[in-house]
Amino acid sequence: MLSRVANALYWMVRYIERADNLARMLEVNEQLLLDVAEPGLALHDTFWRPIILSTGDEELFNELHPEGGNREIVHFLSMDERNPNSVRSAIAQARENARTVRDQLSEALWEELNGLHLFLRSEDAERLLRANPPHFHETIRKAGYVINGIVSSNLAHDEAWHFMDLGRNMERADKTTRLLDITSFLPSTGAEASLVDHHWTAILHACGARNVFQTIHREHPTPLKIVEFLVLDREFPRSVRYCIDRADAALHQISGSPRGSFANEAERVSGRLLASLAYGSADEIMEEGLHTFLDDLQAHFNRIGEAVFREYVLLPESDESRPPIPAESVSAVVAWQLQQQQQQQQQQ
Amino acid sequence: MFEGYGTDNFYDEMFLPDGSPRPFCQTLIERFSRIPEEDFATRRAACDAHFLRHGITFNVYHDQKGTERIFPFDPMPRVIPANEWDHIEAGLTQRITALNLFLHDVYHDQQILRDGVVPASLVEGAAHYRPEFRHVDVPGDIYIHICGTDLVRGGDGEYYVLEDNGRCPSGASYLLENRNALKRAFPTVFEGAGVRPVQSYPEDLLEMLHYISPHREIDPVCVLLTPGCFNSAYFEHCYLARQMGIPIVEGRDLVVRDQFVYMRTTQGLVRVDVIYRRIDDDFIDPLVFRKDSVLGVPGLMGAYRAGNVGLANAVGTGVADDKAVYHYVPKMIDYYLGQDPILPNVPTYLAAEEDDRKYILEHLDELVVKSTNESGGYGMLMGPSASKKEIEEFHAKITAEPANFIAQPVLSLSRCPTWTDGGMRGRHIDLRPYIIYGRDVRIVPGGLTRVALKEGSLVVNSSQGGGSKDTWVLSH
Numbered sequence: 001m002l003s004r005v006a007n008a009l010y011w012m013v014r015y016i017e018r019a020d021n022l023a024r025m026l027e028v029n030e031q032l033l034l035d036v037a038e039p040g041l042a043l044h045d046t047f048w049r050p051i052i053l054s055t056g057d058e059e060l061f062n063e064l065h066p067e068g069g070n071r072e073i074v075h076f077l078s079m080d081e082r083n084p085n086s087v088r089s090a091i092a093q094a095r096e097n098a099r100t101v102r103d104q105l106s107e108a109l110w111e112e113l114n115g116l117h118l119f120l121r122s123e124d125a126e127r128l129l130r131a132n133p134p135h136f137h138e139t140i141r142k143a144g145y146v147i148n149g150i151v152s153s154n155l156a157h158d159e160a161w162h163f164m165d166l167g168r169n170m171e172r173a174d175k176t177t178r179l180l181d182i183t184s185f186l187p188s189t190g191a192e193a194s195l196v197d198h199h200w201t202a203i204l205h206a207c208g209a210r211n212v213f214q215t216i217h218r219e220h221p222t223p224l225k226i227v228e229f230l231v232l233d234r235e236f237p238r239s240v241r242y243c244i245d246r247a248d249a250a251l252h253q254i255s256g257s258p259r260g261s262f263a264n265e266a267e268r269v270s271g272r273l274l275a276s277l278a279y280g281s282a283d284e285i286m287e288e289g290l291h292t293f294l295d296d297l298q299a300h301f302n303r304i305g306e307a308v309f310r311e312y313v314l315l316p317e318s319d320e321s322r323p324p325i326p327a328e329s330v331s332a333v334v335a336w337q338l339q340q341q342q343q344q345q346q347q348q
Numbered sequence: 349m350f351e352g353y354g355t356d357n358f359y360d361e362m363f364l365p366d367g368s369p370r371p372f373c374q375t376l377i378e379r380f381s382r383i384p385e386e387d388f389a390t391r392r393a394a395c396d397a398h399f400l401r402h403g404i405t406f407n408v409y410h411d412q413k414g415t416e417r418i419f420p421f422d423p424m425p426r427v428i429p430a431n432e433w434d435h436i437e438a439g440l441t442q443r444i445t446a447l448n449l450f451l452h453d454v455y456h457d458q459q460i461l462r463d464g465v466v467p468a469s470l471v472e473g474a475a476h477y478r479p480e481f482r483h484v485d486v487p488g489d490i491y492i493h494i495c496g497t498d499l500v501r502g503g504d505g506e507y508y509v510l511e512d513n514g515r516c517p518s519g520a521s522y523l524l525e526n527r528n529a530l531k532r533a534f535p536t537v538f539e540g541a542g543v544r545p546v547q548s549y550p551e552d553l554l555e556m557l558h559y560i561s562p563h564r565e566i567d568p569v570c571v572l573l574t575p576g577c578f579n580s581a582y583f584e585h586c587y588l589a590r591q592m593g594i595p596i597v598e599g600r601d602l603v604v605r606d607q608f609v610y611m612r613t614t615q616g617l618v619r620v621d622v623i624y625r626r627i628d629d630d631f632i633d634p635l636v637f638r639k640d641s642v643l644g645v646p647g648l649m650g651a652y653r654a655g656n657v658g659l660a661n662a663v664g665t666g667v668a669d670d671k672a673v674y675h676y677v678p679k680m681i682d683y684y685l686g687q688d689p690i691l692p693n694v695p696t697y698l699a700a701e702e703d704d705r706k707y708i709l710e711h712l713d714e715l716v717v718k719s720t721n722e723s724g725g726y727g728m729l730m731g732p733s734a735s736k737k738e739i740e741e742f743h744a745k746i747t748a749e750p751a752n753f754i755a756q757p758v759l760s761l762s763r764c765p766t767w768t769d770g771g772m773r774g775r776h777i778d779l780r781p782y783i784i785y786g787r788d789v790r791i792v793p794g795g796l797t798r799v800a801l802k803e804g805s806l807v808v809n810s811s812q813g814g815g816s817k818d819t820w821v822l823s824h
Binding site for chain 1: 400401402577582587589590595596597600601611612613614
């Protein structure tokens with residue numbers, strides 16, 4: 001398949017997964033607030049700020065909303081198009097990637113994604129978010145299920161599909177580590193510190209893992225057990241190990257090399273990471289420090305992503321025959337390209 | 349639904365001047381009349397929602413927000429009886445044959461110029477003439493493989509050729525999707541009507557692409573080359589590529605090595621045999637045409653010249669659909685085929701010729717003036733509805749650069765019943781059939797009917813407030 005198409009499909013799926021995870025996180029947080037809202041608690045610092053910190057958008061938020069505010073955070077993360085990581089922006093980017101490879105997508109998949117995009121740009125979406133935020137986020141989560149359902153049941157499981165599977169699992173692994181990282185930003189003193197337990201449970205919820213966890217462990221979830229489950233479990237579809245296992249499988253499907261060996265840098269890094277997860281323990285992780293461990297995981301994910309890009313998307317050889325583009329910045333190049341694309345007189 | 353409908357002295361496609369339906373439209377009109385108006389409105393809205401949700405849209409230029417719009421769809425089909433279609437088909441086949449003979453001639457011996465049938469200065473001065481490609485042979489001597497020829501019907505009931513689009517004609521996807529939309533929303537109106545199907549278009553297109561492959565011995569790799577997703581016709585590029593099952597590529601996906609074209613894939617370079625290009629000549633290869641093109645493929649023209657890749661349409665076809673050259677097409681038909689044109693041209697005045705120019709400048713308020721370099725309804729003056737200022741502007745432009753302008757009388761275009769806020773009303777329409785020229789000439793029955801939705805308007809272009817209709821060709 002075309003390198004450009006592989007890249008677009010990979011990112012389309014990642015953006016969808018990103019929006020889905022953010023919506024889950026927000027939905028669970030809203031539910032959690034209903035359980036523990038006692039007068040006098042610093043809700044902002046306890047519940048909302050950690051989310052912004054874990055997504056890495058604190059600076060932009062403070063700039064746009066110097067006053068802070070919980071509603072503002074929810075809107076900022078859900079619907080603000082000025083925030084490139086909001087649910088709405090992520091879906092818009094997924095849709096833009098989809099648009100560049102429309103011929104590769106089934107009609108049903110395009111329709112669902114385009115429908116979600118149109119909804120998020122509508123006044124209806126703004127109203128729903130104001131009136132009933134949990135319902136808004138549930139809508140996004142369900143659309144995510146539909147899209148993933150179409151991808152798994154309606155498309156040929158060919159090379160394009162493996163690139164999508166790779167993207168989805170890389171993003172999912174990354175988001176699970178970011179959810180867990182919320183606990184690194186919780187207040188450690190005062191009345192709010194007693195709520196930390198709730199947060200851990202909420203993370204399980206956000207991963208849709210509460211019931212599975214209970215079935216397996218039949219005990220109250222402790223941080224250690226939760227880390228073990230969400231990082232090291234072999235079977236749960238949102239655990240880091242499971243996702244990396246799937247990503248590794250997708251990489252080998254694409255290259256055709258047998259698993260357990262490697263044919264390129266991406267496979268080498270994913271294989272080694274997978275081994276360390278397969279033979280790791282929660283005790284070791286906590287000893288090393290959860291935040292440091294998660295940071296290190298994310299760095300590994302990035303290395304895999306970069307290696308995939310170098311192997312499959314960057315041109316096989318550098319192309320010297322193309323004249324240099326006379327422009328100062330990337331945005332100027334994009335604008336130039338846009339202008340030329342539009343100049344093409346399709347005889348209408 | 350048809351209360352208060354009048355033909356108002358125009359040629360109406362469905363009604364006779366006395367208000368009774370044309371015999372071949374009778375059943376259709378009865379069926380539509382039986383649909384309650386609320387129901388009709390609901391189904392119509394369902395069509396629009398379908399187009400928007402499926403992203404069957406076009407981008408509006410000169411609009412900073414890059415808005416995507418649907419091409420408004422009118423559910424009342426336009427009907428062409430079998431005998432009229434036979435006439436159109438014969439006329440278009442004759443015309444495409446002559447145009448291709450003309451292109452082969454002007455890019456080889458230029459006999460027609462030497463015999464003085466077409467002025468040499470006109471061809472050599474045409475914006476889209478490519479002297480670089482003289483004496484380059486193309487597969488099967490075919491230049492225009494896909495042509496969208498715009499037809500109109502005048503007040504006399506006769507079909508006229510308004511213009512030929514022989515470079516990158518767009519709109520075929522709407523022809524196909526309009527049929528799908530109408531079938532879904534109004535299935536009953538089709539029953540027993542004998543409407544000829546249009547679905548074969550993508551197959552015909554692919555067969556033609558295979559036919560022009562320079563490498564006949566293998567199953568050729570065909571691709572569709574698009575300028576990218578910001579182009580107005582991007583939806584159509586994706587649509588046709590998917591219908592044909594071929595990859596859609598951008599310039600940056602292709603690379604030329606040793607005069608062969610390859611696409612960059614995750615498994616390395618793969619050779620490309622045929623390119624259905626939707627990029628203008630100007631942008632197709634920065635080494636030969638515009639140096640600043642970021643959309644094209646450096647070296648593509650070298651591969652093409654060497655006969656290693658097929659291109660549809662060929663390079664330099666724009667000289668045949670030049671608005672001034674258009675005037676000479678009937679003469680070409682006579683010159684190459686020894687026949688009278690089956691489909692006449694609209695009378696055309698060339699500003700480049702002194703007598704014509706004088707006439708044009710004196711009658712600007714009665715004429716349609718077209719720039720020979722633009723398409724899509726841009727750069728055009730509609731004399732009767734133009735302001736004094738616009739007329740003065742065109743007066744100056746024509747005087748300064750007469751070779752860039754032609755003028756035609758305002759035609760009284762035929763009308764077809766079209767749904768409006770005030771019920772069914774007559775609106776002006778045209779017709780763009782799509783002609784495919786490969787092993788043989790194939791024309792999918794009908795074409796794209798465009799309709800000027802504004803009352804009294806004669807401009808049907810999608811960029812200027814036009815809509816479209818399903819086009820029915822009857823089998824009997």
